[in-house]
Amino acid sequence: MKPWSGRAVQQARWFIELHHLPGPCGKCKKPIDPATDRWVVGHIKSRTAYPHLTWDPKNWQPEHRACSDRSAQQAVQEKAARNALRAHGIDPDDAPLFPEDPTAGEPRPFPSLSPRALTAQPNSNCSPASSSRRDATAHGSRISTMPNPPRSAASR
Numbered sequence: 001m002k003p004w005s006g007r008a009v010q011q012a013r014w015f016i017e018l019h020h021l022p023g024p025c026g027k028c029k030k031p032i033d034p035a036t037d038r039w040v041v042g043h044i045k046s047r048t049a050y051p052h053l054t055w056d057p058k059n060w061q062p063e064h065r066a067c068s069d070r071s072a073q074q075a076v077q078e079k080a081a082r083n084a085l086r087a088h089g090i091d092p093d094d095a096p097l098f099p100e101d102p103t104a105g106e107p108r109p110f111p112s113l114s115p116r117a118l119t120a121q122p123n124s125n126c127s128p129a130s131s132s133r134r135d136a137t138a139h140g141s142r143i144s145t146m147p148n149p150p151r152s153a154a155s156r
Contacts, residue, residue, distance in 0.1 A: 001051060001052075002055075003056075004047060004054055008055070009041065011028030012041045012055075012057070012060060014060050015043055015060070015132060016041050016060055016061075017034055017062075020062050021033075021039075021062055022034065023062060024041075024062075025062060025063050025064045025067050025126045026044065026062060026063045026067075027042065027063050027064070027068065027070075027071055028063070028064065028067050029061070032062050032063075032064060035065060038064065038065040038066075039062050039063060039064055039065060040062075040063055040065050040068045041060050041061075041062065041154045042060070042061075042062065042063030042068050042071075042117035042129045043059050043060060043061070043063050044059050044061055044068075045059055045154060046071075046074075046075035046078060046079070047075070048075045048078070048079040049082050049092075056084075056137070080098065096148050116138060
C-alpha cells in the first residue's frame with residue numbers, strides 16, 4: 001500500500017476542498033474556512049487501525065490541523081487494542097474496543113483486614129526482630145524462619 005504522502009495527498013486535499021469545504025471539522029464540528037484555517041485531510045476510521053481505508057474517499061473528512069494532531073495518540077491506542085484482540089482470536093470489527101464497565105460508577109471495595117490485624121498491639125516485652133515478625137504475620141505476610149548462619153570463631 002502506498003504511503004500517505006506526496007502528490008496523492010495533495011489530490012485528496014483538492015477533493016476535500018471541492019466536495020466538503022467550507023464545512024465542519026470532522027473532529028470538533030466547528031467550521032473550517034480553507035482561506036484562513038489550517039486544515040488537513042483526516043480519516044473517519046484511522047489509517048493506523050484501518051490501513052485498507054487510507055485511500056478511500058468515503059473515509060476522508062476535513063479536520064483542523066490542531067484537532068487532527070490531538071487525535072493521533074488515540075489512533076495509536078486504538079490500533080494497539082485491535083492488535084491485542086486479534087492476538088486473542090477476536091475479530092476487532094465484531095467486538096467493542098473499549099467495552100462499557102457495568103461497575104464504572106461504583107468504587108471498588110476496600111480490601112478487608114482480619115480482626116486480628118486490626119487489634120494487634122505491639123508488645124513492649126518483645127525484641128524488635130520478634131515484634132516486626134509478629135506484626136508482619138498479623139498482616140498475613142509469611143516470614144521464613146531460617147536458622148541463623150553459624151558464627152565464625154573470630155566473631156565470638
